[in-house]
Amino acid sequence: NAGVTQTPKFQVLKTGQSMTLQCAQDMNHNSMYWYRQDPGMGLRLIYYSASEGTTDKGEVPNGYNVSRLNKREFSLRLESAAPSQTSVYFCASSERYPPRNEQFFGPGTRLTVL
Amino acid sequence: AQSVTQLDSHVSVSEGTPVLLRCNYSSSYSPSLFWYVQHPNKGLQLLLKYTSAATLVKGINGFEAEFKKSETSFHLTKPSAHMSDAAEYFCRGSTFIFGSGTRLSVKP
Numbered sequence: 570n571a572g573v574t575q576t577p578k579f580q581v582l583k584t585g586q587s588m589t590l591q592c593a594q595d596m597n598h599n600s601m602y603w604y605r606q607d608p609g610m611g612l613r614l615i616y617y618s619a620s621e622g623t624t625d626k627g628e629v630p631n632g633y634n635v636s637r638l639n640k641r642e643f644s645l646r647l648e649s650a651a652p653s654q655t656s657v658y659f660c661a662s663s664e665r666y667p668p669r670n671e672q673f674f675g676p677g678t679r680l681t682v683l
Numbered sequence: 684a685q686s687v688t689q690l691d692s693h694v695s696v697s698e699g700t701p702v703l704l705r706c707n708y709s710s711s712y713s714p715s716l717f718w719y720v721q722h723p724n725k726g727l728q729l730l731l732k733y734t735s736a737a738t739l740v741k742g743i744n745g746f747e748a749e750f751k752k753s754e755t756s757f758h759l760t761k762p763s764a765h766m767s768d769a770a771e772y773f774c775r776g777s778t779f780i781f782g783s784g785t786r787l788s789v790k791p
């Protein structure tokens with residue numbers, strides 16, 4: 570099993586450009602998440618999908634949109650990138666939505682917005 | 684809503700000495716608590732989790748944590764640090780909110 574995979578691994582954008590970060594899991598998990606990680610701030614939840622067909626905002630949703638394409642895939646879209654969105658983005662999945670669930674993480678996408 | 688606070692942003696120890704990474708939680712109900720490790724340029728890996736079955740939880744790589752309700756704490760410990768333990772460590776609560784992280788440095 571590959572676990573949680575993310576593409577791309579690295580990306581450089583100019584301000585105002587758009588892009589989609591892809592995430593897929595092969596563990597038959599119901600719930601998926603997008604986090605961003607910034608120095609000294611830990612991981613902050615952007616959006617999550619408790620189950621296929623549902624999405625909800627997390628702590629820092631502004632400037633992002635998500636799509637739960639099917640049970641396996643959960644994408645994150647930046648419509649008009651800003652320098653404040655320079656970060657490392659992690660996708661995660663868990664068997665079900667909370668509590669008491671381990672999350673499995675992808676390797677991350679390093680995004681720089683110039 | 685539950686929150687977690689990691690009390691140290693950076694901890695430095697010598698190889699072979701004990702490790703203590705501190706995490707406090709706030710919750711009005713019995714929480715689930717987790718410790719994750721992140722090595723440089725990698726994703727997060729679960730070290731251990733507390734889900735009310737036992738207050739002393741053993742994890743991978745010799746780490747363990749004790750849930751203390753009276754102190755609202757869930758500190759991570761290891762008797763003897765290895766160079767390979769140098770990483771960032773995150774505490775997490777039930778609501779998928781992470782602490783700000785503790786960077787562990789291990790000196791030879």
